[in-house]
Amino acid sequence: MPRIILHVDMDAFFAAVEQLRRPELRGQPVVVGGDGNPRKRGVVSTASYEARAYGIHSAMPLRTALKRCPEAIFLPVDFAAYRDFSGRLMRLLQAYSPLVEAISLDEAFVDISHREEDPVALARTIKERIRGELELTASIGVGSNKLLAKIAANMQKPDGLSVIWEADAEERLRDLPATVLWGLGPKTDARLNEALGIKTVGDLRQVSLERLQETLGPNHGEYLYEICRGRDDSPVVTEWEPKSYSRETTFQVDVRRRDTLVRKIRALGEEVWAECVEEDGYLPRTVTVKIRFYNFRTHTRAQTLLEATGDRALLVEAAVRLLDRFTLDRPVRLVGVRFSGLRRAAGAGAEAGATAATAAPGS
Ligand SMILES: [Mg+2]
Structure with missing residues (x-):
């Protein structure tokens, strides 16, 4: 189908x-x-x-x-306010398909392959309902896969509706900058531009598979070879579960003192713990710390624990210890803490959150 x-x-x-x-x-x-x-x-x-x-x-x-x-x-x-609107949006979309993948608070893929009505008419109906019920506007892209749908959504904003079928992908994508393709970030873009003079999706299509693989490695090369032809078979993944919780802070003045960083990481860890474990009832397994230096160079370090846990002290101290794995030889502009690898606490929901909260008393 x-x-x-x-x-x-x-x-x-x-x-x-x-x-x-x-x-x-x-x-x-x-x-x-x-x-x-x-x-x-x-x-x-x-x-x-x-x-x-x-x-x-x-x-x-x-x-x-x-x-x-x-x-x-x-x-x-x-x-809190945006999450409330986001929840309403996702519920509205679920009325049209069980396959809704929220990729951020305000963006989602919806697989409507099973529906009988004209897809463009359906997209128009969804836009009208969003306007009527949320009093907000959305842009919708319709496509034969996720890549094309996302590129289409960006073609006309705000309040847009665009369509790209795989048969038209070559023509519609040809003159767009190569960075519209996912998996092609600024670094790869610079590399392709330097090595092969590539600027647009059309340029990328002129390059042989072998050449792309030589330049970017076998996997990434093959991936881009497919994706610049508008081919993408990645599924819409229904994931109502959040993938991670995070918080970050930009310092008002760049920080050199290690104990200032420790205090901030601890405070951010507590905040993330409160939202993730206490409020939402998830047990994280991986803790990541991000540091951005004064020159905007950004580094991350992560630790995966033996098992998912709601133990506040364990999680927060894991974040603090990650600091030892950075070379702190330059002033720091920003720090962030992320919890991921989430598992629902037994019993799930707010109740489980409360259990997890009391499991780590006074820590
Ligand atoms: Mg948006």
């Missing part, structure tokens, strides 16, 4: 939720990021389309955003 996949992507999600909650912000340049103070360090999580007109985009330092648009309204990130 041919596959039909939707990629549903909310438009400027965090900013749109803020503009919905506070009508006075509608039509205004709104920037959501950090704790909402653009004079402090932190990065843009989402910019409203009005703010994007000033060249503000995600991951840009807040201070740069402030320079580009001093009259923009800066707001702190309110994850």
Whole structure:
């Protein structure tokens, strides 16, 4: 059976939720990021389309955003509110297919291969329901696989609806930058550009499989050979379970002192533990610490425990100990802590969270 996949992507999600909650912000340049103070360090999580007109985009330092648009309204990130909207979105999508894969709070793949109606009409219906019930807009890409659906969703934003079938993939993808393909990040892009002069998906198609494998290694080379032809057989994975929990902080001033890093990692670990174990009832097995140095070089170190655990002290101290595995010879700009490898606590849900919480008293 041919596959039909939707990629549903909310438009400027965090900013749109803020503009919905506070009508006075509608039509205004709104920037959501950090704790909402653009004079402090932190990065843009989402910019409203009005703010994007000033060249503000995600991951840009807040201070740069402030320079580009001093009259923009800066707001702190309110994850609880966005998670609430996200839950409503995912439930709405589940009405159309049991195969819904949430890839972030505001993006999901939906496998609608089994449905009888016209896929584009169905995508239009879903957009209308999102607008009616969530009062937000989404862009939807329709495609014969996940790759094409995602590329399609990005072709027209906001409030877009685009379609790419595999038969049209060659023409539709030809002039797009090669980085629209997944598995082709900035590093690979630079390498392909340097070694083979590749800029677009069309350029990549001109390269033989052997040549790609020589340049990038056998697996990655073969993968890109397939994917630049619009071929992607990765399944839509229904995963209602979160993959990880994480928190990170950008220091106001770069940090050299190790005990400052230890304190911050411990505090972040406690926060992640509270959300992951106490509130949501998951037991993590892998702890990862991320460090970004003053020059934006970012390193991570991870430890996988013998088994998943809700033990707060064990998890937090594992994070602190990971610090020993970094070479701390430069000032640090950011630290982050992530818990992954999640397993549902026995009994699951909030109750299990409470059990896990009491399992580590006073730790
Ligand atoms: Mg989005």
